[in-house]
Amino acid sequence: MSLKGKLAIITGASRGIGAAIAENLAAKGCNVVLNYTANSSGNRTVQLAIDLDKRYPGTVSAVVRADMGSETGPAELIAGAKAHFHDPRTNDPFQIDIIINNAGVSVNNVIAECDAQDFAYQYNVNVRGPLLLVQAAEQYLPHDRSGRIVNISSVSSSLGFIGQSVYGGTKAALEAMTRTWARELAERCTVNAVNPGPVATDMYGGTTPEFQARMANFIRTAPLMVAREGVDSAEVLERAKGDGGRAAYASEIAGVVGMLCLPEAGFTTGSVVCANGGMKFSV
Known part of the structure; x- marks a missing residue:
């Protein structure tokens, strides 16, 4: 229970890697905010929250719908988290300990098929969304370097897969922001990225x-x-x-993310941690 009592916000938590990360953090005693976007994911996300609360007594899981690709969605997610976990009748400050920028979209198009609409769609979710989320959350981050931000990148940022001019570019941008945030937020939290390859x-x-x-x-x-x-x-x-x-199994990616959220990971920041089975070795 190394994360007992801490609060984590996980975007795109309805399935796949996001749901596996929620499970990993809840198992460590963390309270989690499960974010989803589409109506079709609502019931699945609510059921995940119910299941986590049953499996890990003492933790609390909340569900907040917000679109990470919209200009207002990230701030709405932070407001929803605060509404669930902050009691204004007390003097206890609201604190966000962990942010997992997991929500992402991918469209594979060769150069001739790329267009402005596709570009905006992927960059809005994969790049602008994490930036606006951290912007909205910054005032609630710890002041003792105990906070953790983990951005879910992709091996696509560096291996140059055909058809991923846009998607690979979004993940390279996310890794660049990871390094910038590691410096800007050094007194508040560590900031790292994880770059999976194919995940089931x-x-x-x-x-x-x-x-x-x-x-x-x-x-x-x-x-x-x-x-x-x-x-x-x-x-x-x-x-x-x-x-x-x-x-990869989603749990294998979640395990690396969970490791980066531990107190023992407090001297690692600005890194892209390879979790892709060796498709790309770290340097």
């Missing part, structure tokens, strides 16, 4: 066979992406035949 989530599952075929050569050379009989499920083994190897 709806986002990766929705990519085209052509994109997956192009990824296969990268996957085959990643030392930890070999699917293993007796360890991985039959479904994973079967898909790995076409993909060149297995995608």
Whole structure:
């Protein structure tokens, strides 16, 4: 229970990596704010909050709908978190201990197919959203360097996948902001990024066979992406035949994020931590 009593805000928490991070942090005693955007994700997110509260007694999970791609959504998320966790009748200040910028969108288009609408859509969610969220949350961050911000980037920021001019650019921008925030917020919190490769989530599952075929050569050379009989499920083994190897489990990404949120990680900041099975080694 190393994070007992702390408060974490997780964007895009309805499924996949976001839901796995919520589980990881709640297991450490953290109260969590689960953010989602679409109506279709509402029931799933509420059920996740109920399940977390049952599995981890003593923690509180709140659900806030807010669109991280809009100009007002990030501030609405912070206001919603404060409404859930701050009692104005007391003198206790409201504090946000952890922010996980996980919400993200990806559209794969080659150069000729990129357009201004697609550019704005991805940059608004993946870059502007985290910036506006941290801006709205800054006044509530700790003043003793105990705070934690973890940005979910992607190996796409550095490997140059075909069709990801825009998406890869958004993640490179997020990594650049990570380094800037690490300096600007040095007396408040650490700021790090994690860069997964393919993860067994709806986002990766929705990519085209052509994109997956192009990824296969990268996957085959990643030392930890070999699917293993007796360890991985039959479904994973079967898909790995076409993909060149297995995608990460969401819990494996969440474990790295959870590690960065611990008190023991207090001397790590401004880093991009590789969590991609060895598709890219850190330097």
